[in-house]
Every structure is written in C-alpha cells, then in structure tokens.
Amino acid sequence: MSPIFVGQTCMPQDAVVPGNNSSCTLGGFPSYSLNVTTVAQIQLAVNFARNQHIRLVIRNTGHDFLGKNTGEGALSIWTHHLNDIKVTHHYESAGGRYSGPAFKLGAGVMVYELYDAAEREGYTAVGGECRTVGVTGGYLAGGGHSPVTSIYGLGSDQVLSVEMVTPDGRFITADETQNTDLFWAVRGGGAATWGVVTSMTVKVHPKTLVSGMEWDTTTVAMNITDDVFWKAVEAYWTRYPDFSAAKAYGYCRMSPLPGGLGIRLARQAVHGAGHGSRRL
Template identity: 40%
Template sequence: MYDNLFSHIQEGYCRCLSNDSTCWPSASIWQTFNQSIDGQLISSQPSAAVCNSNPSNINACNIARNKWTNSSWRSDHAGAMQAANWENSSCSIYYNSMTCNQGSVPILAVNATLPQHVQKTLRLVNTYNLRLVIKTTGHDYLGRSTAKGALLLWLHYMKHFTLLENYSLCTGKNILNAIRVGAGVQWGEVYAWLALYNLTAIGGAASTVSVSGGYLQGGGHSPLSRWKGLAADQVLEFDVIMANGRRKTVNSCQNVDLFWALRGGGGGTFAVVLSVVLRTYSSPSIISSLQVIYPSNETRYASFIHDFVEFLPTLADAGWAGYFYIRDKTFIIGLLLPNGDSEMAYTTIDQLYNKYTDFNFARSSFIQFSSFNDFFVTIVEPQNPTGKNQILGSRLIPEAIVRNKPQQVADVFFQLKGGHMSLLMGNFVAGGKVSSKTQNNSVNPAWRTALLHMIYNERWVDGTSVEEQEIIAKTVTRSVNILQTIAGGSQSGVYMNEGDPNEKYWQQKFFGTIKNYNQLKSIKNRVDPNGIFVCNKCVGSDDWSDDLNCRIY
C-alpha cells in the first residue's frame, strides 16, 4: 500500500543545520509515521497534473478543466492553490507538457483531522529538521501555503463548529452566542450555519476562506467590518499547538502575549491554530446596490471617478460599505448597508448617479435582503472565481486623505485603472468600527486610520515566460508605489494578506511600525526558537535565506 505513496520520497529534503543538513526520513520511517497518524499521510500534486502526467486519464483532466476556477474544488485538493501560479508548475490544463513537474507543491501532506495528527507531525518535523508549510484552503497571494521539498500540514478537514449560547470569558464576563470553529471550517459554511439562528459573524467575502487561518490571524477584512470591526477583533480564545507539540489555551488571561500576536501578527508563524472562539451578532438586514458602468468617454470617466471619491465620505457617514472595480472601460460598484433605511439609501445613492444619466448603466439594482447570509449567497459568493495566475500589491488609504485630498486620490485611481489583464480594486471596508482604538491586538495600526484598502492586480496566461512574469511583477510594484503617494508615503501600511510578495520594506508595511514588528519577533523567538513555522514575509523570515530553508547566522 505504500509503494505509490513513497515512490518519489527522496525528492524532499531537510533544512540546513549550519553547513550540514540531516537526511530526509527513509521510507520505513514514513511508514511508521503514517501508521501513527491513522494513515493520514497522502501525496499531493499540482492541480493541473492530471492533464499532463497521465494523458490517458481524460475524465480527471476534464473535471479539472471544468472546475478550474471553482474555489471549493481547489480547497478540496491538498496541492492546489487558489492562485495557480503559486503552484509554480509547468503543468497546465490548456496544453500538454512533457516537462510537467511538482513545482513548488510538496510531495507529501498530512491530512490532519485530529489534534494528535498535528502533534505527531510536529514531532517528526522537529526530529528530522524538516521544512514545514501549513495550509487550509490555499487562499494566499504570497506563496506561504506551499514550498518545494516541504512537508505539508493540511488542516482543511478539521470541520467542527459549536454554538456556545452562554460563553464565560476567563475574566468572568458572559458572552451570548459565541462560536467555537475548527481550523478547516470555511466562511460560507459558518454563514449558512449561523443563519439558522438568525446570527452572523464578521468574516471573509470569499466563501471558501478558512475562518481561523491566515485570514483571521492577519487581521481579516469583511463586508461587515465597517459595521463591527475586523475579524481579528472578534476573537475570544484560541486552542493551539505550539512548535514543540504542546497544546495550549490562548486568551486574555492565559498566554496573553501570544493572544496579542495571533490576532493580527500573521498566520503560519506562532502556532498551529486548532480552533477559535468568536463573537457573533444578530444578523442585520442588508440593502444592496450594484452598478456596472460603461463611461461614454475618458473625460466623463475621469469626472465620475473624481465625483465618486468625493462622495465616499458621504457614503461612509451613512453607514455604507462595499467594493469597487476600476478597469479601462468599466467601473463596477457593489455597496451594502447593514440595517439601513431604504428611503434614505435610495436618496443617498441618487446624489451620485443623477449626475451621470448619459452613462450606459448595464445593470442597476437596489435589492433588500432580510439577512446577511441571503445577501452573501446571492450577491457576494458568485463573484469569487479563482485559479488564475496573478500577483497583486496594496495600500491602506487613510480616511483623512480621502476626505481632505479627494482630487489627488481620484487622479491616482484614474491613472491606475486596469486593462484587459489588470484591475484596480477598492475595498471600502475600513473606517467605522475598524477605526476603534480600544482593540488590544497586533493588527497593523494603519487599519485604524484607513477608509479604503486599494489593490492593484495583474494576471497572465499559462505559458507566459519567466521574463515576462518578472516584468509583470515590476509593474505591480511600480503601481503600488504610485498608490503610496495617497497612502501616507513611506510610512503607509499594507494588509499583509493582500500585499506585494516583492514588498521591499515589508516589516514596516505589513506590521505598521518597526516597533510593532520587533515586539512580534520577540514573541516569535520565544514560542518558536527553532523557526519551525517560517513563511514568506512572515515574522522572523528575515532570519532565513531567500528559499527559507537555511537560517542566516
């Protein structure tokens, strides 16, 4: 039964120890380990490998082609990333390749479904000095969920959630209707489950994002974040396994500094989170406004962008949130108003659109939903296809700049409006409760003064040369530098989960200040002194080589 699983076992390798490295475990050791974790050691491969490695398997290839942009299909495969380029493979569903290889996808993965699977994996990693990567769903834009030659700890099937009707904090305070959610549970599952109780939680806009993984640990913005804050602000407790394999409860009374770090300091860095306890809220009704606009000419387009930016504070003051997408020929606006008054909503929005009756509104709609989940499954969930090759960068835009320098902000938006393979995306998800200064967590403080989170995104097709991809990456970096001119300059901040993987000053950009970063690094060095948890541009990764396999002494 082990022949196929271990047929390419020597392709993995161990991390450096000074100038030497320990050996990759033998097949017999892997077999013993597999038995100890209930046979949960599996092979993983790039998502397109079925169309290249075994051309006779036509059915599997057709499934891959049909499901290629389906995020649920991708999250159900150990080796698949949501952004296909992070598999870094020569495999493709669009053409057959005789050189299809493993790329950056680990050959072996532990499909951990129990805490002891995680603990025994960490014991093996520590014993043999293995490179470890942690993945739940692969929603990652910095290549943190995969690495060549690593062992993959896959948490996707840790599916358990519980409603805690009366949850007692360690301080003695009682919280109504908290939830405990396992590492593998995804936001779409939580929204649907909580809807049965007329509740909701502050979570992601993509239904397949993991609740407790890098999304939440990096801060986590939400369609509802202006209403109730970031996802990290909702955490009451973590159940974690440390790098040494010990299980700990982490909250405001126990392991307090780790509690601070895990709420905003980034995933895959401090511990393996088994579950998290979160606040919930009575589900708000939602008023939704969606507009797809085709400007008649460049002059009118520039005028509309300027008026839209000037109008954003009015929307913010009225409680609206949402998203907008700027391309060279289209401007798409999707807004939501929790617990809003319909007459007030129409009146507010009309102030903007009434000046542009000459535009061709391809779709104009105001829809009222009785719950957030109804809004989510109807409007938001269908808008999240994945499977593209893409790279992006971002900046958090301070609210003071949007209010006081709207013309400058609009000029930059018009300059960066995307084309056929590029996009400028506006996340109108900051301000409101995100601006609360009472949150004692490690979220990038730039979130607390921002109104917008702006992303510049570039995509490319399979077969694009490495040289062309490098040019695309430089285009993203240049575009982000332009965004920086309206984001506070050199001290501007970034949402780490949607940052440029080539961000030069990432310690300050991702974590807000060098002081904040150094505090996180001090905690990191204490809880993970051997650097078991290391990932691209995560706390402590600056102590490692570019490939993150050798510590820099």
C-alpha cells in the first residue's frame, strides 16, 4: 500500500517484465519478518528486538496510508494469521458498563471477516468501508469510522477489552478495571504506539437495515458548465447537516477531468435498527 515509504525500490510490476534487469533492493522494507501465530512468539520477538536494539514494526494488512507498518532494517511482526473470532452472546464487561453480545477478535481479523461473522450470528458490527482493512490494528487504534458510526459511534467506542504485549514483553489485559491508562490510549491514541495488540473484544449490535446509493456529477458527461457544477457542490454540502441528522455516512471525491471539473459523490444512508437486514 505504501510504495513511496519503502522507497519504490522493488515494485512487483518491475520484477515480472521480461527482459527487465530490475535491480530490486530492500529499500525501506524490514529485513526480517515473523509470521506469528501465538502470543509467546510475539513476546519473544519484542524481547529479542529490545535486547538486540533492533527496530521493531508491526504489520497487519499493510493499509496504513503513511507506511508506518514498514521500516528499513526492522524486525517485522506480521499478525495476519491471528484471525480467531470468538462469539459471546451474553458478555458482561469488566466494570459492569456493558452487558450484551460481543466478539473477541484476533489481531489479524479483517473487516470482511468481522462482517461475515456478524451476518452468520445475526448481528451488525462496526467496521470500516474497506473490507480488507484490519479491525484491531490501525483501524480501532485510529478511532475507526464506519457506515453505522452515526448510529453506534466510532469503532473505538465498541472496544470492551484489549489483550496486548507491552514493550517490556508482558502480556496484559486492559479494560475498565485494569491497565486503564492503556485501555484509554489504545482506543484512538494511534497504532503501534503502546504495544502489540493480540486481540480486542468489541460490542456487536442488533441487525440494522442499510440502504445505499451513489452518483456522479461530471461537467463533460452531463454537459453542464463549471458554474452549474459548483452550484451542485454547494447544494450538496449545504444540505449535509440534514443528511447527517438522518444518519447518513458518505465518501465524496472530487477530481479534475480534461475540459472541466468532475465530482463524484458516493453516499450510503443508514436507518434505525430492527427493520431487517442487509450485510454491512
């Protein structure tokens, strides 16, 4: 996802062109990568890197826009195969603030795996728009917006408990009653900062009806002037507080086109719970 941050030193397309004497180098890639499947392996990696003064990075899906999952010469912990999902229909949170269904997600679980499990079990889960983003890595540690955020809050609002390996190699649980400072920090305080998350337990919600739509407004294709185009932009954003109050969620992209400007608005509207189901 982040070729610029690894120096564009070894692009896959260069390596497969016949006759291309590509001189791939590691560039900003890690030197070592560990495909971890247990907490003990993560503890060993953290302790080894600390004791040997080796740079340590954590890689989940590689979706980080800023390339923070990579680092020159580093030891990389790859969490992809920590993909267990444990379903609890009647979860009681430590501290007693939440009682209801919850999923315990391994660090490698991706959004589509969470959505598939929620569909199977009859719930709606809070996850991102991109189905291959990792849930408990950068997504929840960065807050995490979702098509159902206007109903259920951010991704980080769903977290009930976190298991992680701290930089000193301890395996701890952070929740409302223990390690409360870390519990606060990992829910929006930035990924790869507080330790290696091995799992998070998150709330899930009753099945929620969702409807979606998208449209394009393009000066060339619709044969409209730039003035009309900008009026459409203004009309859309002027009404956005209404859309937001109606619990809409959307992405908006604006891009220049040859001969004029084009805009693409993609919106998904979400209605209240309990009216039916469509996979999110």
